Amino acid sequence: MRYKITFQPMGKTVEVEEGTTVIEAAKIIGVTIDSPCAGRGRCGKCRVIDQTGKGLNPITDQEKKLLSPQLLARGFRLSCLARVIGDCEIFIPAASQLETGKILTSGLIPLGTGEIKLSPAVRKRFVRVERQTLQTQTSDLTSLKIALKASGEKVSELKAGLDVLRRLPVILRDADFEVTAVMRGDELIGVEVGNTENRLYGLALDIGTTTVVGSLVNLITGGEVAVSSEMNPQAVYGGDVVSRLTYAIEREEGLDALNEKVVGVINKIVDELIILSGVDRESIYDVTVVGNSAMHHLFLKIPPHHLAVLPYVPAVSDPVDAPARKLGIKVNEMANVHYLPNVAGFVGADAVGVILATGLGRRKGLTLAIDIGTNGEVVLSNGERVMACSTAAGPAFEGANITRGMRAAPGAIESFRIKENGEIDIKVIGNNTPVGICGSGIFDIVAELLRIGVVDSSGRMRRREELEGKLPEALIERIVEDETHGLSFKVARNEEEQILITQGDIRQVQLAKGAIRAGIEVIMKEMGVKADDLDEVLMAGAFGSYLHKESALRIGIIPPVPKDKIRFIGNAAMVGAKMALISSDMREEARRIARSVQYVPLATNPEFQTYFMEGMLFGASEI
């Protein structure tokens, strides 16, 4: 019998004999599925996805051994073991195709000062090792080193740890002496069966107080393969860093509990990235991390007692390298985790990531960069000096502590406009039914309510009676009040309910923007500059892609500057983490940045409180 097999995403169909393996069928349409063990069912890497759940032989025992239950549940099969027994449709993930060598740096460096040379910390080399004889009598490691040397590797200093040595004799013979060596610096960290040179991945992590984001990057091409984010589950111990540090310090098992939460969510993100991409866990050989100083201590499980009290001393500001296994991160067990350096106090590796991604300090002119998160970092550079501070903004702009707030995900209102006739124009991520409001939507809503006078310059929401005759009736009717929410404004509604913004939400926004604005004022004063001197204002953060410059200016989170001086740069801290992931030079640059940035402490600055009080106020409305 012959059956039809359709391959996606190519959309090509071919007819094959019953019993043909998927890998053979793919060859007919000209797609080479990468199979390091040469189709012997040993390496578990030639993964494809069975789209319809029919037309293939039952899952073999070997596949059950090599694929996790989660992957099997998602339809993953090994193409050398899956055989056609009926019409079927197969999806080939990019990770299973032999790469074409295309460099995919799009979106990686929005403001880079030049091309980044790919120079990941881990490299691979495929070699054929000569079998030993009684005459040669070389050890397994020496034989491998001889083959590596012949292929051009410098091996005289190459060292192998116990884990690799314990596996080497078996792998070498399993692979018929054809293996891929995985190296980091002068250390042999892995030996894989067959040629796996094009399977080398890294994980970049941005551990935010409220949101944790992971990006899986192909270290051969530099391209991002998949991205995934989750709320930071440490939030159950407090929404801000201070309450979490307090928990860690005051409870006996506090640090362990907070550490488990963040490690757990990172492993969840890794699982998601694996399922999204088809990349196997063992091919993830490197990890870089950014996050503020508190996240740093909690993730690395370093007692944060002295970070929480004056003079706010972190245990370490140098970059930290530690085995992924030791940190509990479930990627290749020999992977290293590189936490980018901290500056001082709460100005952590996330700020360093922003500076790295934006090239601040190497850019001419006076540039202000703010990274809007639960801790808001403010960086000011005049091209020579770079100053930074950290403000406790709270999570309002990440959608937390806001009645209907949510992160930038499908269903989130990310843009909000009030037309002259009083009609409302909203954009919802994924064009879905609105279910909540993300950061950029919160910006817009507050800005628009300020513009039309529903909110006054003190942040007070006006009642219907105060606005009678001044606004279209349709707008006035949106102002409501009930016991649960107090005074509120109806932003939108879905089939079931109203989506409100409340007086309380406005106060959260005031606190957040007030803190960041005060940080900006302090730091500008420290450098002796004024808003008019600013050449550029860069706004970073994970608040959706539709942030309107007018809204940012209206709510006053940044000083008044011409609109064309403002740029939104997305999650720049994460971009910094990715740059450090694909380039060892960028790790060095990050280290240089952390040492050269001047830290501006706010906690003991008497002017900060004054600026903060002023910063919470809004400008006058237009109407």
Next chain:
Amino acid sequence: MRYKITFQPMGKTVEVEEGTTVIEAAKIIGVTIDSPCAGRGRCGKCRVIDQTGKGLNPITDQEKKLLSPQLLARGFRLSCLARVIGDCEIFIPAASQLETGKILTSGLIPLGTGEIKLSPAVRKRFVRVERQTLQTQTSDLTSLKIALKASGEKVSELKAGLDVLRRLPVILRDADFEVTAVMRGDELIGVEVGNTENRLYGLALDIGTTTVVGSLVNLITGGEVAVSSEMNPQAVYGGDVVSRLTYAIEREEGLDALNEKVVGVINKIVDELIILSGVDRESIYDVTVVGNSAMHHLFLKIPPHHLAVLPYVPAVSDPVDAPARKLGIKVNEMANVHYLPNVAGFVGADAVGVILATGLGRRKGLTLAIDIGTNGEVVLSNGERVMACSTAAGPAFEGANITRGMRAAPGAIESFRIKENGEIDIKVIGNNTPVGICGSGIFDIVAELLRIGVVDSSGRMRRREELEGKLPEALIERIVEDETHGLSFKVARNEEEQILITQGDIRQVQLAKGAIRAGIEVIMKEMGVKADDLDEVLMAGAFGSYLHKESALRIGIIPPVPKDKIRFIGNAAMVGAKMALISSDMREEARRIARSVQYVPLATNPEFQTYFMEGMLFGASEI
């Protein structure tokens, strides 16, 4: 009330007021007991031994926390917490006294080619760290590095692992910012409270097939502090390396079981060394190991499958460095274990240790060295080329597989002579009642029985009737026969029983010496030299210190050479391990040796079998 306190080993007595601490009392007689925490009962290092169990206050809770139950059972106390409440006698272990800086290399390098410069892999530096302020804002690690730099350490590349970072904030403040940094290369591996610069110890291990020896070395002075040995409990899985490798390969948990045995006995030896010396476990920061290739794989838990079959390929011949913690060795958890390099086949790090200790390859003339153990290593050097082979001698010369064999310990007959009048002259270790026979005694007994004709040149023991009239009656009466032992010779007796050497024991000796002699013949032939060409014959092994050259020559374990060419050099492999422990240069030298030595395989050498058959024979008797 005033009481007398006597200090040992000084033998000095002083009278003090009731309640005086031992550390204060010692000061009066001019002995400064080292107390890094300045007598605050925090560091647990000012250990003394209560010799009489009376005259001191009851053990305090803090002592129970800082001293193990084993140490407490042995009378250990902390001199800053132990107070005089009656007459007492106190022993101060060397480890608790402030060192005088004397270099104790005696016995360390029997045949070294020069002075060894002390350059251990780990170093310590005491510093006073400046407390941070809001102005300085330096992290704990940076503050420590600044202090280290001021004291002359190169710190720009100094890295700290997660374990140290996790402890640093707490230790720094516990110590009031006065700490000792422990460094290995460019890595910060420890931070200790107070000044502990003179407490730095290393452990040298010789893992023999039959005997495991540990030596505790003071890395500041180079002197040996204590030594301890135990039988290798892997013997329950077979006395020789082949049966152990077979067990490791054929049983699912075989490798784990063998590994557990050797790790267990090493930890037992460490416990003994700690009790013998008073050194605290945490001060042992480095470990070096020698042993044959099979012991190497079993200790490091590397699958030995390919070592056991042709062409006998070890996984690694380079030196292996691994964390002590990972190997389960209970010393400081940041200690490194350095297993010296292997040559090839079964010629392992023990042979490298012998070559290092004897300076073979750098010595002029033709030198033969044999290391008599269960695997007997044979090394031949003409001053330029060095050749080595390994023979399966069996454990006879370590006292195993011999009816009354035992290791060189109190009660062992280590020397045996038959006088002209037939009287027997024996030496027993410790002048104790004889309970068994150690290696040197076995050498002597077999040699003497050969000399007087009780054993013939084929190794057969003669019956009484064959010797009538040729030997004094007293000797003839010592020849006995029973069902259990067969034909035997009464060597000595203690109060309870006879100590016999049996026909079977003689056969074990023949096998052992035949194998080693055959190895010598093969290797001499390979180099194209004869016995007459030999300038020196070095005999190493753990067989007691009374080995007689005549006995070695008589039983023919070595070729016939003039007596003055023979030297006994003790446990040279262990000396090599100690040299590598106190000197990084010697580690490099060991690496050079392992690469340059020419391995001579015996297993497939057809002449080896012939030499072995010949080698088992003895020469003619004198009588």
